[in-house]
Amino acid sequence: MAVSQPANASPPEVLPPEGERRRDFIYVATGAFAAAGAAAVVVPLVNQMNPSADVLAMASIDLDLSSIQPGQAVKASWRGKPIFARHLTPAEIDAAKKVDVATLRDPQALSDRTKAGSEQWLITLGVCTHLGCVPLGASEGENRGDFGGYFCPCHGSHYDTAARVRKGPAPKNLEVPAYKFNTPTAVTIG
Amino acid sequence: MSFPWAKQYQPQGEFSKFIDSRLPLPRFIYGALGAGYPTPKNLNYFYNFGVLAGVALVVQIITGVILGMHYAANVSVAFDSVEHIMRDVNGGWMLRYMHAVGASFFFAVVYIHIFRGLYYGSYKPPREVLWMLGLVIFLLMMATAFMGYVLVWGQMSFWGAAVITGLFSAIPVVGPAIQTWLLGGFSPDNATLNRFFSLHYLLPFVTFGVIILHIWALHIPGSNNPTGVDVKGPQDTIPFHPYYTAKDFFGLGVYFTLFAAVVFFAPNALGEVDNYIPANPLSTPAHIVPEWYFWPFYAILRAFTTDFLFIPAKLWGVIAMFASILLLFFLPWLDTSPVRSNAYRPLSRALFWVFVAVVIVLGVAGGKPAEEPWVMLSQVLTAYYFAHFLIILPLVSRFEKTLPLPNSISEAVLAKYRKTGSMAPGALAQPAE
Numbered sequence: 001m002a003v004s005q006p007a008n009a010s011p012p013e014v015l016p017p018e019g020e021r022r023r024d025f026i027y028v029a030t031g032a033f034a035a036a037g038a039a040a041v042v043v044p045l046v047n048q049m050n051p052s053a054d055v056l057a058m059a060s061i062d063l064d065l066s067s068i069q070p071g072q073a074v075k076a077s078w079r080g081k082p083i084f085a086r087h088l089t090p091a092e093i094d095a096a097k098k099v100d101v102a103t104l105r106d107p108q109a110l111s112d113r114t115k116a117g118s119e120q121w122l123i124t125l126g127v128c129t130h131l132g133c134v135p136l137g138a139s140e141g142e143n144r145g146d147f148g149g150y151f152c153p154c155h156g157s158h159y160d161t162a163a164r165v166r167k168g169p170a171p172k173n174l175e176v177p178a179y180k181f182n183t184p185t186a187v188t189i190g
Numbered sequence: 191m192s193f194p195w196a197k198q199y200q201p202q203g204e205f206s207k208f209i210d211s212r213l214p215l216p217r218f219i220y221g222a223l224g225a226g227y228p229t230p231k232n233l234n235y236f237y238n239f240g241v242l243a244g245v246a247l248v249v250q251i252i253t254g255v256i257l258g259m260h261y262a263a264n265v266s267v268a269f270d271s272v273e274h275i276m277r278d279v280n281g282g283w284m285l286r287y288m289h290a291v292g293a294s295f296f297f298a299v300v301y302i303h304i305f306r307g308l309y310y311g312s313y314k315p316p317r318e319v320l321w322m323l324g325l326v327i328f329l330l331m332m333a334t335a336f337m338g339y340v341l342v343w344g345q346m347s348f349w350g351a352a353v354i355t356g357l358f359s360a361i362p363v364v365g366p367a368i369q370t371w372l373l374g375g376f377s378p379d380n381a382t383l384n385r386f387f388s389l390h391y392l393l394p395f396v397t398f399g400v401i402i403l404h405i406w407a408l409h410i411p412g413s414n415n416p417t418g419v420d421v422k423g424p425q426d427t428i429p430f431h432p433y434y435t436a437k438d439f440f441g442l443g444v445y446f447t448l449f450a451a452v453v454f455f456a457p458n459a460l461g462e463v464d465n466y467i468p469a470n471p472l473s474t475p476a477h478i479v480p481e482w483y484f485w486p487f488y489a490i491l492r493a494f495t496t497d498f499l500f501i502p503a504k505l506w507g508v509i510a511m512f513a514s515i516l517l518l519f520f521l522p523w524l525d526t527s528p529v530r531s532n533a534y535r536p537l538s539r540a541l542f543w544v545f546v547a548v549v550i551v552l553g554v555a556g557g558k559p560a561e562e563p564w565v566m567l568s569q570v571l572t573a574y575y576f577a578h579f580l581i582i583l584p585l586v587s588r589f590e591k592t593l594p595l596p597n598s599i600s601e602a603v604l605a606k607y608r609k610t611g612s613m614a615p616g617a618l619a620q621p622a623e
Contacts, residue, residue, distance in 0.1 A: 055375045080377030082472045132352055133474035154476055155560055
C-alpha cells in the first residue's frame with residue numbers, strides 16, 4: 001500500500017485516542033467468526049452423547065395385558081428400567097379410592113394414575129423414588145407392604161394399591177410412564 | 191524458579207555438553223529434582239506423600255494400559271472379560287488386583303497429602319494456586335475412579351452409575367435431560383459403558399498434565415515446611431538430591447511393602463462383594479455403597495432428608511456434596527491467620543484433629559445403610575464440616591493467640607536438638623544470619 005501512494009500523499013491519518021480503528025473491527029469480526037465456527041463444531045461433539053437412534057428405537061414397547069388376571073402383575077423392561085403392569089381387583093380399587101388424597105405425601109387420586117375407563121390397569125415404573133431400588137410386590141408371593149401395593153426392601157418404603165407412597169423415605173409415588181391403550185388390553189409404553 | 195544459592199548444573203564430558211546446548215533436559219532435572227533444587231531441611235515423612243501419589247498414578251497408568259489390552263467395553267461381555275483377566279490372562283489376577291488396590295492406595299495417599307497441607311497451612315500465600323491445582327487433581331481422580339469402577343459391570347458398578355448419574359437429575363428443569371445425555375440412554379447401558387471406558391483411559395493423562403502444573407507451581411515458592419516459616423538463607427535448605435531422593439526412596443519402599451501385602455494377602459478387603467455379581471438392571475442390591483474413598487461425601491449427600499427453602503432434599507444433598515469440595519478452593523481466603531503451621535496455632539491444631547475425626551466418622555456413616563443412628567450422625571457432622579470452614583476457621587484465625595514463631599527453620603531445627611540433647615551444647619552453631 002505504501003508503495004502505491006504518491007510521494008506527496010497527505011500524512012497518515014491521525015486518530016483520536018479513543019477512536020475505533022478499522023483494525024479493531026477486523027479483530028472483533030475475526031474473533032466472532034471463529035467463535036461462531038467453534039460453537040457450530042461443538043454442537044455435534046456434544047450431541048453425540050445423547051441417546052443414539054437404536055437406543056431411541058427401543059424407547060417404546062408394546063405390552064399385551066390380556067393374560068394378566070385380577071390381582072396379578074407382570075414385570076417388563078422399558079428403557080432399561082422395570083415396568084410394573086398390574087390388574088387391580090375391585091377391592092384394591094375401592095381401597096385406593098377410600099384414601100383421602102389430601103393426607104398423602106404426593107397427593108394423587110387413582111384416577112390421576114390410570115386412564116379413564118381402564119382404572120383396573122395400573123402401569124408404573126418399578127423404580128423406588130427414594131434411591132432407585134426395584135420394589136417387591138409385582139411377582140407372586142412377594143411382600144406387598146403394609147398397604148397391599150409394593151414394598152421397597154432397601155429402605156422400607158411402602159406403596160398402596162395405587163402405587164402411592166404411604167410410609168417410608170420415598171418422596172414421590174411410583175412414576176406413571178406415558179402410555180396409551182391401542183385396544184382395551186394392549187398398551188404402548190413410551 | 192529457585193533460590194539464588196541453588197547449585198548450577200555443570201555438564202561434564204562432551205556428550206553432556208552436546209545435549210545441554212541442544213535439549214537441556216539434564217539441566218532441567220538437575221534443577222527440579224536434583225542437587226540444584228534447595229529444599230527446606232526440616233521436611234518430615236508427611237512430605238513423602240506427594241511423591242507417593244505420583245508413583246501411585248504411574249502404577250495405575252501402567253496396570254491400566256495393560257488391563258485395557260484384555261478388557262472389552264460391551265455390556266454383553268464386560269463382566270466376563272474381567273473374569274477372563276482374573277482367570278485366563280497370564281498374571282492377570284495380579285494386574286487387576288494391583289489396579290483395584292492401587293486406586294484405594296492412591297486415594298489413601300492423597301488424603302494424607304491433603305491433610306498434611308491443611309495441618310501445615312500449605313494452602314496459604316504464596317501457594318494458593320498450588321493448592322487449587324491439587325484440588326483439580328483430586329476432582330479428576332474422583333471422576334476417573336468412579337468411571338473405572340463402572341467398567342467392571344457388576345451390580346455395584348451398575349447401580350453406582352445409576353445413583354451417581356441420578357444426582358444430575360436433581361437439577362431443576364434440565365436435570366433429567368442432562369442425566370440422559372450423560373448416560374446416552376435412559377439407564378446405564380452400552381453407550382454409558384463405552385464412554386466411561388474412553389474417559390477412564392483419557393483422564394489419567396489429563397491428571398498427569400495437571401500434576402506437572404502442580405509441581406511447577408510448587409517449585410516457584412518451594413516447599414512449605416513443618417514450621418511454616420519461610421526459607422531465609424542457605425542454612426535453611428539442603429539439596430533435594432541426595433537428601434530427599436533418599437528419604438523418598440525409603441518411603442517408597444515402605445509404601446510398596448504395604449501395597450504388596452494388600453495385593454497378595456487381602457486384595458478384596460477394600461471392595462464390595464456385590465460387584466462380583468453381574469449387573470442386573472431389574473434387581474437392586476439391598477445396600478448401594480460406593481468405594482470407601484467416597485464414603486464421607488456419600489454421607490453428606492444422604493444427610494439431607496427434608497425439603498426446605500423450596501429446594502427438595504435430593505437437590506440439597508447434591509449441592510452440599512459438591513460444595514463440600516468446592517469450598518476447599520476458597521480455603522486460602524477463609525483462613526486468614528498469617529501463621530501457616532498448626533505447630534504454632536494451639537487452638538487451630540485442636541480443631542484440625544476434631545475435623546479429621548469428623549471426616550473419618552462421616553466416612554463410617556457413609557458406608558452404613560441409611561438408617562439411624564447414622565442418618566442423624568451424618569446430619570450433625572455435615573453441619574460441622576461446613577461450620578468448620580465457614581464459621582470456625584475464619585473466627586479462629588482472627589482471634590487466636592499464636593505461639594512465637596522461630597526466627598528461621600535452622601533455629602527451630604537446632605532448638606529441637608538442644609531439647610532432646612542428641613547434640614552436644616558446644617556443637618551448636620550460632621544462629622544463622
